[in-house]
Amino acid sequence: MYGHQLGCRNSVILSEIPMKLHLAAAAVFLTSTSVGYAADMAVKAPYAAPAAVWSWTGFYIGGHVGAGWGTTESTLTAINPGGVIPGGFAIAQNSRSGFLGGGQIGYNFQSGWAVFGVQGDFDGLDVKGTTPCLAGAASCTAKSNWMGTVTGRLGGVVGDRTLVYVKGGAAWLHTDHTLGITAGFGGPGVGSISSSSTTLGWVLGLGAEYAFDHNWSAFIEYDYIDFQKKNIALDFSGLVGGPASANVDIKNKLSIAKVGLNYKFGGPVVARY
Template identity: 40%
Template sequence: MRRLVIALLASTALVGTASAADLARKSVVSAPVVMAPNWTGFYVGGFIGYGWGSNDWSLVDNWNNWGGLSNDFDGFLGGAQIGYDYQFNNMVIGIQADITGASLEDKSWYLDEYYNNEASWIATVTGRLGFVADRALFYIKGGAAWADHDSSWSWIGDYYSSSGTRSGWTVGAGIEYAFAPNWTMFLEYDYYDFGDKNYYFPALDTTVKVDTDVSAVKIGVNYRFGGPSAVSARY
């Protein structure tokens, strides 16, 4: 009888040990393994934001020692972007093109003269360099920029306006975060410098130079194509 009891106890202990080991193995197998985002591939997206800037007016031939004036403008903007990124280790390089529809406008009065500036769109082609930290991509960017810009002036019934495409350069920085499979969102600041442009005013028989720069803050989303999803998990 004693031998039978000892045998039953030993069998129970062995079964319990095997069950615990099996449970441990199942726990290890079923634990989720979160994969790091893969930033390599093409993407498209859109954004909204707010922009502001200044237009510094001065005389090219300052025959009357006019000190000039600064005509600020601001407004909302929105647009779309397309690009490609390539990731190696924790670094990301890429190229991006975007087009922004803008409503930047303001006017100023100086004595009895009226000055107005408008920008209706901005486009850029930039290179990007970033650093990956978990699901976040911290990046800087820079490249070429173009804008549709209109400057106008009126004085005692005389009115003059000139519009055209201004070219310049841009730099910026931002953070992009992978929040869902193939989807990312970003927050970005950009600075644009379009240099100066000369405008001839027939009424005064003089040429005025307008120096323009713009800043913008954007928030937007990207959809990333190709390969595995930007954020995925294995079970």
């Protein structure tokens, strides 16, 4: 009887051994699989979002400051009464300089490396100069007060965020002209005669602009502007006690150097994968 019970117990023990072996094998398999999966996870590179590429396309607005310098040529063409002066009589050539500041608004469109745009500027000016004229009997002063320009721009992208461009278009300049009498007409310092002109001209410029943020960019620019000849009338009636005037041709040329900031609406629209 005892032998029979021992035999049964041994049979139970032997039957449990294969089951334990199967469980152990399954545990080893699961452990090796988990370790292998963890190793694969460790060597996989983290996900990187596509990098945004700067685009110059869009509307922008900004401001600038700078300096202007140039010349004003004055030529007497007629005296009334008296008549036309054949060929004219050169009165003076002023050298002018001063500061300016203003704003700009525009739109750019980028296609590949090329950038096309249009821009409007408006400036307040304090560009002036005075020189002796009429053989020292007077002083001629020219002071430009404001200027506006409308230009087209053509540029190319250098690197990721630098734009080099040229521009050209039309310009309008308002200038006050003053003839101060220092001798004659009854003695020194007897008075002055003033008139003003708004002249049309053409502008050529070049510059470089760098985008240091998704929306902000800084630029530096040089412009040369040549204005049409403009005829103005100077009224001497108050100085001579009777109707008298002079017609004078005015010719302005101006150079401008400026630096400024632009804010572009929107942000990068192209993604680099």
